[in-house]
Amino acid sequence: MPLRLVAPEWSLLVPPLIVLGTIVLLLAIDAVSERAARKTALPLALVGQLLALVSLATVDWGQGATTFGVSYRADWFALVVSLIALVSGILSVLVSAGYTESGLEPGVGLAEYLALLLFSVFGTMVVGAAGDLIVLLLGLEMSAVAVYALTAFARRRLTSVEGALKYFLLGAFASAILIYGMAWVYGLTGSIVLSDIAHTLRTVVTPGQPLDPALLLALLLLAVGLGFKIAAVPFHMWTPDAYQGAPTPVSAYMSVVPKVAGFAAVARVLVQALQPLSDQWAGLLGILALITMVYGNVVAIAQRDLKRMLGYSAIGHTGYMLAGLAAFTNGLAGDRSVGSVLFYLFAYAFMNIGAFGVIAWLQERGLGTTLDDVAGLAGRAPLAALTMAIFMLSLMGMPPLLGFYAKYYVILALIEAGQLWLAVAIVVMSAVSAFFYLRVVTQMYFQEPGGTWRPVRTPLLGLGLTLMAVATLALGLVSGPILELAQHWPAALT
Amino acid sequence: MSLVDYAVIGLLVLTSTVMGTVLILVGHFVRPRKPTPAKLQPYESGVPDVNPPRGRITPRFYLVALLFVVFDVEAIFIYPWAVAFDALALYGFLQAALFVGILLIGLLYEWRKGALEWV
Secondary structure (H helix, E strand, C coil): CCCCCCCCCHHHHHHHHHHHHHHHHHHHHHHHCHHHHHHHHHHHHHHHHHHHHHHHHHCCHHHCEEECCCCEEECHHHHHHHHHHHHHHHHHHHHHHHHHHHCCCCCCCHHHHHHHHHHHHHHHHHHHCECEHHHHHHHHHHHHHHHHHHHCCCCCCHHHHHHHHHHHHHHHHHHHHHHHHHHHHHHHHCCCEHHHHHHHHHHHCCCCCCCCHHHHHHHHHHHHHHHHHHCCCCCCCCHHHHHHHCCHHHHHHHCCHHHHHHHHHHHHHHHHHCHHHHHHHHHHHHHHHHHHHHHHHHHHCCCCEHHHHHHHHHHHHHHHHHHHHHCCCCCCCCCCHHHHHHHHHHHHHHHHHHHHHHHHHHHHCCCCCEHHHHCCHHHHCHHHHHHHHHHHHHHHCCCCCHHHHHHHHHHHHHHHCCCHHHHHHHHHHHHHHHHHHHHHHHHHHHCCCCCCCCCCCCHHHHHHHHHHHHHHHHCCCCCHHHHHHHCCHHHHCC | CCHHHHHHHHHHHHHHHHHHHHHHHHHHHHCCCCCCCCCCCCCCCCCCCCCCCCCCCCCHHHHHHHHHHHHHHHHHHHHHHHHCHHHHHHHHHHHHHHHHHHHHHHHHHHHHCCCCCCC
16 A cells, blocks of 8 residues: 655744744754854844744644644634734843843743743743643643743742642643543544534533533543643632742743633543533533632732732633633624634733733842832833732723733623623622732832832843833733734634 | 443452452461571571662762653654654654754753763
């Protein structure tokens, strides 16, 4: 029998391949000359991701074309996930600019740091474009494993190692549960291809009937595994320690991109593959969303450390996004659920990386990460204080900032799906969150400064913060095109 | 998709569990108990212990093991290509070359970073 290698459709793979090429180039330069790597790594990582971002325009995403069999799908969903991952990646590299100059420990390479960061971006793009469970899992793990290593980058600081270890052990455990769930799905449907699983399930599941217990077990295992990845309560235990312990630019990155990968996986697995079970999982996600947003926002009130506070606030935002997914109603035309979550992730990238970025900016100037350290910031650095205030107000959901529109679309999706109780919960929890977000603002504007202030220049970090502040201010008003892009998902996920 | 198809595996698991438990319990209750220090050794008829088994192992082994696993797994990908070398023709060769090229960069990287040195 003659063998024939089927060539993959290379043109569909251009954006992720550019990111991968950048990683290989980074490591190759570092291997040849560490001195050259120190000079070129940061611009290279930026240019590589920018090129990948531009190259998104070269692919025809509307076709939903597949390659590597059906394992890789270049559809609208993949486009939006790649877009968010690359934008977050670029912003994270900008935010890392100060840390990588002064904060890295001896013997730890800048190229390594950036290569790991890009590996995680690449993994997230793969999750977005996954057409079967194996590719999805590979992407998810690539996105997470790189961040485990990044969390431990301040390797002489005990909290950094502690955070990384907790993140790693729980993440590995969650992956095992996830894989077990996938094995059950494969055993029950005989396929790992997402669209085939949906097809098979549609013939077996009758709405209104109780589920086959084996199928229910598979669904629960998947939900638990994915819940860990997106830090939903009660699977959130690693989050605060990892966010607080990691170097601040890493916290900025890990609060967004692995979460994008997690939500992309949730959408691919639950919305696409397990769509016939949507009655069951939408209810489950609704309950998870409620306890996640309540827990995250209430516990954040008690935090004095800003990074830890943002960690709990990130849990709260996971709750809002899960609520968006819970609004999924099978077969309803004009369903906004997944689109609203994609838009939320897009908005969240700017404001959350921005908030961590300001903390990184303060650390460059010799300050710590507690509430006392931002006291009187408005007097010392009015622009930085204003930027931080914008991010805080946006995270809170103040109109007309980007965060408000994100919440607005989720609430709209919930109301259209008739899930009023979750919409009310989001509004109430936003009011609760005002307490700890506004406390940062009052600290900055109405308190006397303390601590030592060391003026330094951080142009790239400043540029990144400016970009994010402007985006947070303005993108909400021109959110139409992005939202429209995000609303193409039903074509991609069926 | 029916669970009945898995009944055979379930039966196997059940049989092996029951059998193992029963055999160990029977041994436990039936055998005479006359312990001597030599009998309490982990390997009853082996060489006496030199040091406790829970000694610490240097993390260098971890690095070596990691590198070994990485390159060993990658060899698995090369084998099928090598077997079907002539059938896969030039295109297959180029793909394998790309793969080996990336591997080479990895080898170069770990070499230059000192991972191959026994510090």
